[in-house]
Amino acid sequence: MANITTTERARKIFWFVALWMAGVGGTMLLALPFKLLIRAGAAIH
Incomplete structure (x- = not known):
């Protein structure tokens, strides 16, 4: 063993x-834009 x-x-x-x-x-x-898109989509509905 060294x-x-x-x-x-x-x-x-x-x-x-x-x-x-x-x-x-x-x-x-990398996940941040998808998180923002999901949040924006949830706000519309």
Whole structure:
């Protein structure tokens, strides 16, 4: 098993969290127009 230093581990955890948050943020930005369209459609009916 390779000896991983705490800084390497912290860097990997940081990148994992950063990429995960970017993915969640991107998904929410993609879903926003559909959410607004559904809300507008519900307001008409």
